[in-house]
Amino acid sequence: MIVKLENIYKVYGESGTETSVPALNDVSLTVNEGEYVAIMGPSGSGKSTLMNVIGCLDKPTSGVYYFEDKDVLKLKDRQMSDLRLHSIGFVFQSFYLMNEENAIENVALPLSYAGVPKKERERRAIEALTRVGLADRVKFRPDQLSGGQKQRVAIARAIVNNPKVLLADEPTGALDQKSGAAIMDLFEKLNEEGTTIIMITHDANIASHAKKTYRIVDGKLYHGLEEDKE
Amino acid sequence: MLENLRLAFRGIWTHKLRSFLTMLGIIIGIAAIIAIVSTIEGTNQQIKENLIGSGSNTVDIQLYQNDWPLDLSYSDAPYGVPQVSDEALSEIRDLDEVKSASKYANRQIYDGVYYLNNSMNGGYVKGVETDYFSTANLTVKEGRLFTVDELEDYKKVCVIDDGVVEELLHNDEPIGKILEIQGDSYVVIGVVASRSTFEPTINSISDYETYMQDESGTVYIPLSTWPISYKYDEPENVLVRANSTDDMTAAGKKTADIMNSYINPTDDTIKYQSKDLLEQAQQLQQLSSSTNSMLIWIAAISLLVGGIGVMNIMLVSVTERTAEIGLKKAIGARKGKIMGQFLTEAAVLTSMGGVLGVASGIGLAQIISIMSGTPVAISWPAAFIAVVFSMVIGIVFGILPSHQAANLNPIDALRTN
Numbered sequence: 001m002i003v004k005l006e007n008i009y010k011v012y013g014e015s016g017t018e019t020s021v022p023a024l025n026d027v028s029l030t031v032n033e034g035e036y037v038a039i040m041g042p043s044g045s046g047k048s049t050l051m052n053v054i055g056c057l058d059k060p061t062s063g064v065y066y067f068e069d070k071d072v073l074k075l076k077d078r079q080m081s082d083l084r085l086h087s088i089g090f091v092f093q094s095f096y097l098m099n100e101e102n103a104i105e106n107v108a109l110p111l112s113y114a115g116v117p118k119k120e121r122e123r124r125a126i127e128a129l130t131r132v133g134l135a136d137r138v139k140f141r142p143d144q145l146s147g148g149q150k151q152r153v154a155i156a157r158a159i160v161n162n163p164k165v166l167l168a169d170e171p172t173g174a175l176d177q178k179s180g181a182a183i184m185d186l187f188e189k190l191n192e193e194g195t196t197i198i199m200i201t202h203d204a205n206i207a208s209h210a211k212k213t214y215r216i217v218d219g220k221l222y223h224g225l226e227e228d229k230e
Numbered sequence: 231m232l233e234n235l236r237l238a239f240r241g242i243w244t245h246k247l248r249s250f251l252t253m254l255g256i257i258i259g260i261a262a263i264i265a266i267v268s269t270i271e272g273t274n275q276q277i278k279e280n281l282i283g284s285g286s287n288t289v290d291i292q293l294y295q296n297d298w299p300l301d302l303s304y305s306d307a308p309y310g311v312p313q314v315s316d317e318a319l320s321e322i323r324d325l326d327e328v329k330s331a332s333k334y335a336n337r338q339i340y341d342g343v344y345y346l347n348n349s350m351n352g353g354y355v356k357g358v359e360t361d362y363f364s365t366a367n368l369t370v371k372e373g374r375l376f377t378v379d380e381l382e383d384y385k386k387v388c389v390i391d392d393g394v395v396e397e398l399l400h401n402d403e404p405i406g407k408i409l410e411i412q413g414d415s416y417v418v419i420g421v422v423a424s425r426s427t428f429e430p431t432i433n434s435i436s437d438y439e440t441y442m443q444d445e446s447g448t449v450y451i452p453l454s455t456w457p458i459s460y461k462y463d464e465p466e467n468v469l470v471r472a473n474s475t476d477d478m479t480a481a482g483k484k485t486a487d488i489m490n491s492y493i494n495p496t497d498d499t500i501k502y503q504s505k506d507l508l509e510q511a512q513q514l515q516q517l518s519s520s521t522n523s524m525l526i527w528i529a530a531i532s533l534l535v536g537g538i539g540v541m542n543i544m545l546v547s548v549t550e551r552t553a554e555i556g557l558k559k560a561i562g563a564r565k566g567k568i569m570g571q572f573l574t575e576a577a578v579l580t581s582m583g584g585v586l587g588v589a590s591g592i593g594l595a596q597i598i599s600i601m602s603g604t605p606v607a608i609s610w611p612a613a614f615i616a617v618v619f620s621m622v623i624g625i626v627f628g629i630l631p632s633h634q635a636a637n638l639n640p641i642d643a644l645r646t647n
Contacts, residue, residue: 057560057641078564085562092644096557100240112233113563157561 001068002164002196003031003054008063010049010219023049024060025219031165031198036191038199038210039221046219048169051200055088055167056080068164085113089158093170095150097142097157103129104138107157114161128156131193132186148179155186159195166190168199172206184209234574241547241575242582249579252543255536256583256623257590260616262529264591264608269598270522271607277514287329287475288366289482290505291489292336292467300500301338302464310495311465318492322470322485327477331470331485332362335456343449344410345398353394353447355411357456363389363422365471373405373420381452388416391424393447409449412459416451424448465493467502479504533619536583537627544576544631548638555635556643565636572635576628577621584620588613 010024023046031037041047052058053065056072057080065072067083075083084090097106107125108116116124129138132152142150151171158166168187172180184206191197191211201207204225213225242249293300293311300308314333322331335357339350356362363375371392380387388409395404407418424447456464468489472481482504489502548555555568592608599606 052641055560081559081562081564083562084560088562090560092557096553096644098554100244109558110561113558113561113567118232 001030001032001066003029003198004064004066005029005054006064008053008060008065010046010053010058011061022219024053027063027216027219027221029054029214029221031196033164033196034191034194036187036197036199036209036211037214038201038207038212039214039216040201040204040207040225041216042202045216047200047202047216049219050216050221051167051169054165054198055090056083085110086161087164089155089161089163089166091151091154091158091166091168091171093173095142095154095174097150097153099142102139102141103134103145103153103156106142106153107160109157110161124160125156128160129153131159131190132156146179147175148182151175151179151183152186155183155190159190164196166195166197168197170201171199172201172203180206231570231574234571235578237571238575238578242579245547248543249582252540252579253536253583253586255539256533256580256620257536257587259529259533259536260584260587260620261591261594262532263526264588264613264616265594265598266522266525266529267612268592268595268606268608269604270519271609271612272595272599272605274519275607276605287472287478289470289472289478289485290467291470291482291485291502292505293465294501294503295497296499299336299505300465301336302461303337303340307461307464308495308497308500311493311500313463314466314468314489315492318488319468321488322468325481325484325488327472327481327484329471329473330361330365331468332359332365333453333466333468334358334362335453335460335464335466337460339447339449342412343398345407348398348400350394350398350447353397353449355449355451355459357453357460358450359453362450362469365469367471368422371421371423373418375420375422376452381454384454384458385452386414386416386455386458387419387452389420389422389450390418391422391448391450393424394449395421397447411449411451414459416449422450533623537580537623540576540580540624541627541630544572544628545634547575548572548631548635551635552638552643555638556640559638559640560644568638569632569636572632573625573628576632577624580624580627581617581621584617587620588616591616 006028008024008027009022011020011022013020025046027050039047039050049058053060056067056075059073063073067087070083072080072083098109101109104122104125107128108121111121111124126135126138129135129152132155134149134152134156137145137149140149142153145153151174155166155171158168166187171187172183175183187197187199188209197210199207199210207213207225213223215222215225293308295305295308319331319333322328337355339353339355341349343350343353343355360376360378360381363370368391373389375389376385376387379385388411390398390404390409395401398409399407404418404421409416409418451459453466468485470481470485472478486502486504493500493502495501558568592613595606595608598604
């Protein structure tokens with residue numbers, strides 16, 4: 001087991017007052033090693049909040065969250081940073097690449113925070129770019145790449161540190177259908193190679209690529225994509 | 231660190247114009263400081279060289295009454311002041327700081343020195359022995375110096391400097407011409423280069439006092455003939471040459487002490503004092519430094535304003551790069567890493583400003599030098615300190631923006647895009 005959420009609540013605003021909004025309402029979720037999980041929900045359902053909690057970017061108001069053997073609620077800011085650096089790979093809808101840096105430099109960024117020497121950083125960045133099928137584009141800058149290629153660079157950056165979990169937030173949201181499908185193929189390939197993936201999306205078609213699916217509605221998490229399957 | 235430097239240079243290069251405008255405050259401040267310091271240094275070196283004469287290291291030890299050199303044109307020879315004995319002179323020559331020493335008699339010229347119908351306006355007549363010229367580091371330009379025989383035989387010969395050639399002889403061929411000194415005729419046998427070609431700016435009586443005695447226009451006659459034209463048994467002065475410039479003060483003071491131990495004047499305001507040019511040079515240097523240090527304060531204020539400008543732009547830059555900072559924090563950059571990146575950028579920005587400022591300051595100093603004629607001495611330690619100081623400004627004024635960047639919440643930061 002890598003991720004274990006139990007009875008997680010996340011309340012914005014002061015709890016108990018009228019302005020308080022429960023973004024996550026008694027959410028429990030377990031993700032094991034090698035799984036490919038999709039969480040689907042419309043906007044405002046709390047899926048971004050859930051992603052932030054799983055990604056250790058935000059702490060829940062109450063509940064229990066273990067990442068492997070670590071009690072996330074007890075981690076300090078610095079320990080959360082280190083956990084994200086070494087154990088979680090992020091893929092965002094809008095890529096967040098440095099436009100002035102080429103693909104290798106973008107991918108190597110987390111390695112530099114981990115204190116990997118320059119030569120080794122470059123070697124591993126090229127290796128990661130090769131895994132996502134961009135071996136021939138390693139020196140290209142983001143503005144010289146298509147949307148799908150940019151997202152591949154972002155995925156390479158997410159996997160370069162060999163994270164325990166790849167956390168993807170609407171990974172195809174900014175892409176056309178063909179590029180989106182290619183990204184989904186890549187996720188399947190990475191999952192087959194052993195990467196644990198948690199994907200958050202509003203698109204049922206995209207979610208259906210995952211082996212295990214959940215949906216989130218008004219802060220509550222349900223199994224499956226269809227209401228009647230619960 | 232190297233990675234931060236690379237990012238900093240890239241960031242600065244991406245916004246070339248903005249970076250340059252940000253640096254401008256630092257450039258102007260540093261340039262002003264370097265220009266001022268270079269001018270001060272130049273003026274100081276000029277003062278020192280002109281007053282001391284580079285390498286001559288000579289100190290005059292003269293008989294003073296209160297604060298003025300005693301001149302026997304006005305007063306009688308004081309009681310209890312014998313002439314300088316060989317014993318005193320050898321004691322002086324034995325001093326560690328002294329290379330050579332020579333005694334001489336001295337009068338200011340007010341009247342009594344003529345060539346045809348020409349007379350001198352100021353200047354000196356000095357009664358000297360043969361070793362005086364080497365002690366004073368005077369070089370022969372024309373003719374020759376006295377011989378020992380001429381000195382012993384009371385020959386009425388004289389050596390003049392080029393100031394006298396110009397003023398008294400109106401640039402006639404000097405050798406063999408006859409000067410009238412106190413009614414006696416002296417034959418010119420040689421010309422020496424005057425010790426100074428410096429034309430000082432005289433703003434006060436003390437400036438006049440300082441420079442007056444060093445100006446050219448001196449007639450040298452043998453010390454043995456001095457009583458023929460002037461008074462018998464006149465008190466004498468001593469010129470010493472110190473081993474080095476730094477020894478001048480000590481050499482002068484010790485010589486004055488030795489000479490004072492040989493005299494016993496009834497008027498106790500009369501005593502030997504060293505006219506220490508180094509000390510005077512230092513006083514003048516302090517004067518020029520203190521006026522210019524005011525200017526440095528003004529330049530420092532411009533650096534402060536420049537620093538605030540850097541802070542302002544760094545804050546804008548943090549706002550602009552919120553998404554980048556958010557992403558970096560999300561993928562695991564610790565606060566310290568983000569802080570380091572922005573501090574490095576601020577420090578690199580202001581250091582570059584410092585380097586450009588030093589370069590423009592040197593240029594500015596050269597222009598000032600050409601326009602006003604003051605010399606310039608570039609002080610490399612000052613230039614180095616200026617660059618380091620600019621870097622410190624960057625770090626100090628970069629702390630607030632860097633702190634702000636480091637404390638961005640990654641969720642909020644990513645949402646802004």
